[in-house]
Amino acid sequence: MYLATTGRRGAPPAPSRGRRRVPGTVLALGAVSLVTDISSEMVTAVLPLYLVVGLGLSPLQFGLLDGVSTGATALVRILGGATADRGGRHKQVAGLGYALSACSRLGLLLAGGSAGGIAAALAADRLGKGVRTAPRDALITLHSPPEELGRAFGTHRAMDTTGALLGPLAAFALLYATAEAYEAVFAVSFCVGVFGVLLWVLLVPGRRRPEGPGPSKAPDPRPVEAAPRARGGVFAVLRSPAYRRILLCAALLGAATVGDAFLYLLLQRRLELDATWFPFLPLGAAGVYLLLAVPAGRLADRVGRRRPLLYGHGALLLAYGLLLAPVPEALLLGGVLVLIGTFYAATDGVLMALTGPFLAEGRQAGGLALVQTAQAVARLGAAVAFGAVWTASGPETALVVALVALAAALCCAARVLPAAGPSPTSLRED
Amino acid sequence: MPAVTDVRLSRPARVWILVLALLLLGGGATAYTLRAASGRQTGAAGASVAGFTLDAGRPGALHVRDTATGRVARLDPSAPGGRVAGGPACDRFHAAGPTALCLVRRPGVPARSYALVLDRRLREVRRVALPGIPSRARVSASGQMLAWTMFATGDSYARSSFSTRTSILDLRTGYLVKNIEQIPLTLGGRRYHAPDVNYWGVSFAADDNRFYATVSTGGRTHLVEGDMKNWSARALRENVECPSLSPDGTRIAFKKRVSEGPREPWRLYVYDLRSGREHPVAEGRGIDDQALWTDPETLAYGYGGAVWSVPADGTGAPRQLARGATSPAVPR
Numbered sequence: 172m173y174l175a176t177t178g179r180r181g182a183p184p185a186p187s188r189g190r191r192r193v194p195g196t197v198l199a200l201g202a203v204s205l206v207t208d209i210s211s212e213m214v215t216a217v218l219p220l221y222l223v224v225g226l227g228l229s230p231l232q233f234g235l236l237d238g239v240s241t242g243a244t245a246l247v248r249i250l251g252g253a254t255a256d257r258g259g260r261h262k263q264v265a266g267l268g269y270a271l272s273a274c275s276r277l278g279l280l281l282a283g284g285s286a287g288g289i290a291a292a293l294a295a296d297r298l299g300k301g302v303r304t305a306p307r308d309a310l311i312t313l314h315s316p317p318e319e320l321g322r323a324f325g326t327h328r329a330m331d332t333t334g335a336l337l338g339p340l341a342a343f344a345l346l347y348a349t350a351e352a353y354e355a356v357f358a359v360s361f362c363v364g365v366f367g368v369l370l371w372v373l374l375v376p377g378r379r380r381p382e383g384p385g386p387s388k389a390p391d392p393r394p395v396e397a398a399p400r401a402r403g404g405v406f407a408v409l410r411s412p413a414y415r416r417i418l419l420c421a422a423l424l425g426a427a428t429v430g431d432a433f434l435y436l437l438l439q440r441r442l443e444l445d446a447t448w449f450p451f452l453p454l455g456a457a458g459v460y461l462l463l464a465v466p467a468g469r470l471a472d473r474v475g476r477r478r479p480l481l482y483g484h485g486a487l488l489l490a491y492g493l494l495l496a497p498v499p500e501a502l503l504l505g506g507v508l509v510l511i512g513t514f515y516a517a518t519d520g521v522l523m524a525l526t527g528p529f530l531a532e533g534r535q536a537g538g539l540a541l542v543q544t545a546q547a548v549a550r551l552g553a554a555v556a557f558g559a560v561w562t563a564s565g566p567e568t569a570l571v572v573a574l575v576a577l578a579a580a581l582c583c584a585a586r587v588l589p590a591a592g593p594s595p596t597s598l599r600e601d
Numbered sequence: 602m603p604a605v606t607d608v609r610l611s612r613p614a615r616v617w618i619l620v621l622a623l624l625l626l627g628g629g630a631t632a633y634t635l636r637a638a639s640g641r642q643t644g645a646a647g648a649s650v651a652g653f654t655l656d657a658g659r660p661g662a663l664h665v666r667d668t669a670t671g672r673v674a675r676l677d678p679s680a681p682g683g684r685v686a687g688g689p690a691c692d693r694f695h696a697a698g699p700t701a702l703c704l705v706r707r708p709g710v711p712a713r714s715y716a717l718v719l720d721r722r723l724r725e726v727r728r729v730a731l732p733g734i735p736s737r738a739r740v741s742a743s744g745q746m747l748a749w750t751m752f753a754t755g756d757s758y759a760r761s762s763f764s765t766r767t768s769i770l771d772l773r774t775g776y777l778v779k780n781i782e783q784i785p786l787t788l789g790g791r792r793y794h795a796p797d798v799n800y801w802g803v804s805f806a807a808d809d810n811r812f813y814a815t816v817s818t819g820g821r822t823h824l825v826e827g828d829m830k831n832w833s834a835r836a837l838r839e840n841v842e843c844p845s846l847s848p849d850g851t852r853i854a855f856k857k858r859v860s861e862g863p864r865e866p867w868r869l870y871v872y873d874l875r876s877g878r879e880h881p882v883a884e885g886r887g888i889d890d891q892a893l894w895t896d897p898e899t900l901a902y903g904y905g906g907a908v909w910s911v912p913a914d915g916t917g918a919p920r921q922l923a924r925g926a927t928s929p930a931v932p933r
Contacts, residue, residue, distance in 0.1 A: 219752070220734060286864055345634065352637035362630040369622050373615045436796060449732070449753075562795040562819070 196314035197323045199374035200307060201330030206367035207269060208331055211296065212338025213360040214276060217346060221353040222289070244301040245544045252305035252540025256533050261306040261313070262377040264536075268303025269371050272296045273364030279357045305540030310375065312527035312535050320527050321476055324520030325468020332461045336454065408538040413589040414529045420584040421522060421542045424484055425549030427577040429557040429569075431456065431511050437494050437566060438507055452508065459512020460519075467516040468524065476525035477588045483517025484581050486510045491574040495567065522546070529589070649673070653687030654722045655696055655932040663895065665908050665926035666694050673703070673723075676923055684923065689723055693735040695893075696932035698744020700772065704735030704751075716749050716768070721932075729777065733766055737843065737891050738928070741805035745772050746829075748803035748812070767800040767814065771829070784827065786816065787835040795819065802843035802891045803827075806850055813844040813853060824855070824872075841872065843891035845900075847913070851875055854882075854892040854900050854913060865889075869902065871913050880915045893929050901929040 255264040275295040282288025308324075315323035342356050349355045408414055435452045438444070444452075471479040490510035493503060523539060530538040553573075560569040610618070649672070655664075658675045665684075667674035673688025688694075691703035692714075701719040714735055718727040733751030740747050747770040769778045781800050786793045795818045803814045812827045816836065824841035827834040845854045851874055856867040865887020872879040882900065890902040894913070901910045907924040911917060922929070 349634055349638035352634070355634040355637040358633040358637070359630040362626040366622060366626050369619065373610070373618060433796070558796060562793075562797075565794055566796065 191319070193319075193323060193326045194314050194316075196376055197311055197327055198330075199370070200311055201327045203269070203367050203371045203375065204307070204327060204331040205334035205337075206363060206370060207272065208334030209338040209341060210276070210360045210364035210367060211272060211300075212335050213342035213345075213356055213363070214279065214296075216339035216342045217353060217356050218293075220346075221356075244297055245548055247298050247301035248305055248540045248544050249537070251302035252309070252536040252538070255306035255309060255536040259533065261310050261536055262371075262375055265303040265306035265310070266368065266371050266375075268299040268301070268306075269364075269368045271299030271302065273299075273361060273368050275299065276357050276361035276364055280354055280361070305543060306536045308523050308527075308539045308543075309536035312523070312530070312539070314376070317528045319472055320524035321468035321471030321479075321521060322465065323468070324524045325465040325471075325516075328468075328516075328520040329461050329464040332457050332464065336457055336461065406541075408530060408534050408541065411529055411531075414526070414538060416587050416589055417522075417526050417529065418542055418545055420588050422545040422549045423580045423587075424518075424577075424584055425546040426553050427573065427580040428484075428487065428550050428553055429573045430550060430554040433554070433557055434490060434494065434507060434511060437570065438504065440566065441494065442500055442504060455508040456511040456515070459509050460515040461512075463513055463516035464520060467513075468520055471517075471521045471524055475590065476521050477590055479517045479521045480525060480588070481581060481585055483514045483521065484577065484584070486513040486517065488574065488577050488581065490514070491570055491577065495570055495574070525588075648725070649689045649723045650687035653685065655701060656721055658685075661931055661933060663901070663908075663922060664688070664694070664696060664930045664932060665923050666691055666928040668906060668925040668927065673701075673928075674926070684926075689717070689719065691717075691928070693738045693749075694928040694930055695738040695740050696930045697740040697742050698933070700740050700744035700747065701930075701932065702738045702740050702747050702749060704738050704749055706735055714751060716747075716770075718747065718770070718772070727770075727772075729768070729770070729779075731766070731768065731779070736765065737767075737802050739803055739805065739891070741809050742807055742848065742933075743809055746770070746805045746809045746812075747772065748805070748814075750801040750803070765799045765801045765817075767803060769803065769812075769829070781814075781827075784832060784834045786825065787833070788816075788818075788823065789836070793818070793836075800825075802845075804844050804846045804853070804891070806846055807848075813846055815842045815844065815855075822858070824853070838872070842867070845892045845894060847894050848897050852913065854894065856888055856890070856892075857881075869900065869911070871900075871915070882911050882913060882915055883917050884909070884911045884919045886919075893931070895929070895931050901931075903927040903929070 251264055251268065255261045272295070275292045278292030278295060279289060282292055311323050311327055312320060341359075345356050345359060346353070409418070431453070435449070438452065439449055467479055467483070487510065490507050493506050493510065498506070522542065526539060526542050527535060557569050557573060560572050653675075658677060663676045665674055665676065666672070667684060667686040670686045671690045671692075672686045673691055673694050674684040674686035675688070676684050689703050690705060692706050693704040695702050696719075699721050701721070701723060703717040703719055704714060705717065706714040714731050714733055716729040716731060716738075717725050718729075720726050731751055733753040735749070736752045737748075737750040739749070748767060750765050750767045753764050753766050766780045767782070769781055770776070781803075782798050784800075786798065797818050799817045800814050801817075803812050805812045810829045812829065814825050814827060814834075816823050816825045816834070821839055822842050823836040824838045824844055825834045825836050840857055841853070841855045842858070843856050846852075847854070853872045853874065855870055855872060857870045857879075858866050859868050860866045867887050867889055869882045869884050869888040869892060870879050871882060884904075886904055888902055888904055890904070892900045892902045895901045895910060898913050899910055900913050901908055901922060903909075903926075904919075906927070908922045908926045908929045909919045910922050911919045
């Protein structure tokens with residue numbers, strides 16, 4: 172039985188191997204992400220228009236406004252994770268991140284036309300996002316039974332993506348209805364963001380009680396007393412060999428992922444797509460991601476998280492191949508979008524679900540932050556390298572190089588990734 | 602449903618707080634939206650007022666886009682307010698010879714923009730639908746060659762960066778290049794390929810074949826000289842944006858990036874094609890526009906919601922020509 176092995180207390184008895192409910196906390200976290208993504212994607216969608224049409228800034232000035240470097244975001248992410256781990260302050264740290272992003276909309280309103288003010292507001296938003304991601308994912312890990320982590324992350328990512336799809340629609344509807352009142356979009360985005368923060372405060376459980384079932388119905392994945400206490404800094408997680416292997420694979424696979432925007436660019440070149448429809452390509456992939464996130468998570472729970480992660484990158488490999496192959500246009504368009512969506516569904520939440528069980532109590536946020544950062548930095552490097560190869564020898568060569576690199580990374584990952592979940596002793600790495 | 606821990610509120614209390622917050626925030630958002638919407642008229646739609654043509658004013662009269670109405674206006678000291686705003690509604694405008702070019706954007710999902718080609722009586726002769734946000738418009742002195750730049754969003758591989766699409770239309774043949782970025786480019790003496798090339802700010806020479814433009818790639822901008830017949834371009838010089846060729850074809854006014862920050866990074870410069878030297882004009886503020894030669898010695902440009910002018914030789918001082926205006930043009 173599940174209950175005996177997981178030590179879940181106070182949970183309703185599970186219907187025999189049928190669908191169990193996704194933990195309420197995960198649904199709450201998903202709801203917060205959904206609302207927050209509506210808020211942030213509203214702004215992202217209209218910001219270029221606002222800067223150029225609303226303020227008359229030059230489009231060329233737009234790139235300059237993004238003042239936060241990837242390095243700064245990575246640092247903030249790791250710091251956020253480490254701070255959250257200290258004393259189990261996941262809720263407070265992530266809540267601060269959500270609040271910072273919500274307030275940045277107010278900053279946009281108050282900045283008026285000042286480029287410096289807008290840059291500061293955008294920086295606050297990026298930093299808020301950096302701070303909150305790892306503690307939030309740690310909370311998902313903490314409040315889900317380890318054997319259902321895949322489904323929990325899948326559910327969360329599906330809700331998150333729903334918000335990201337709804338945001339731009341809401342923003343453009345508002346612009347249309349108000350004859351381009353950009354302030355209205357920012358004000359509504361602010362209100363939506365504040366509501367997200369409120370949901371966070373009221374629905375997401377904070378510090379977990381060390382003893383007794385208490386009033387909490389939040390499932391306890393592990394008996395608290397069995398978990399080794401965190402000692403040392405963020406990098407203490409590196410003492411676990413299994414975690415090191417996951418980290419290595421995240422970086423390796425990230426370094427062979429050229430960035431889907433490049434794929435959209437290649438797709439547009441192959442299809443000679445009308446530029447009007449270009450912004451809809453990512454939406455198509457996001458739709459597939461949305462539909463497949465939960466099934467992929469469930470699959471990961473059933474067959475182990477290692478395989479979906481590898482299959483997902485396999486889907487990306489197929490997408491590269493499809494872009495090089497002489498296939499009919501309709502197949503190319505549909506195939507690449509479905510493959511990119513599958514790639515995200517099978518890898519994004521699954522990587523977190525794979526990592527979570529290997530992290531000791533009190534180190535989840537820092538550990539997840541490190542994996543996310545390694546992946547993000549590796550992907551950035553991949554994008555730069557891909558651009559350089561493209562410049563030096565053209566898009567086809569670049570794609571072939573990426574294909575070979577991804578195949579090689581995939582072979583390495585298949586050997587290196589730890590197969591099973593952690594044994595109880597593997598957690599006690601020190 | 603979610604479980605409690607540290608916030609010691611009963612479930613009904615939390616539900617009521619959320620409902621109340623939803624009402625308050627929803628009400629606030631709605632009120633703000635309604636207030637913001639009521640203060641705006643829907644953009645002036647449509648064609649110009651009867652009788653407003655490029656020939657109606659005195660020859661050489663300055664035309665601008667009137668910010669208050671969104672229409673093209675002719676500066677006329679005898680008219681009330683100093684201008685007659687009877688032209689078509691445009692976001693960016695330019696006119697020369699027998700042709701005017703009007704870029705307009707219509708909201709929607711996705712927003713669409715149009716390049717409207719107008720004759721001297723401002724009647725529409727051709728319409729090109731394009732995605733993006735109008736940024737630059739230019740008509741060659743003869744009125745036969747047209748170029749415009751649209752700022753496109755959402756199609757760049759780096760999320761925070763921009764991309765531009767520059768089109769060239771030859772009215773003699775009707776030939777339209779929707780995006781000139783596939784033009785073979787020579788940079789540093791070698792044929793150059795890159796995924797991130799962006800062109801903007803075209804300016805035509807008197808022969809209607811040669812043109813100047815900015816190309817951006819790898820984080821740098823270059824002045825390029827293009828050739829329509831041979832369909833080729835070569836980079837001449839770095840850090841030149843929005844070139845504008847003087848009527849005699851000897852000098853190029855351009856904006857030069859002088860600082861990296863987001864605050865006013867550009868200054869207006871003039872580059873002499875014969876001597877290869879450049880000098881700043883007597884304008885210390887950050888200019889972000891494609892300058893216009895109103896005569897062989899004078900530049901006009903938009904700054905801070907007004908149109909200004911300054912001598913091209915670096916002497917004198919900026920002078921305001923029209924407030925509440927952008928897109929200067931002198932149809933001759």
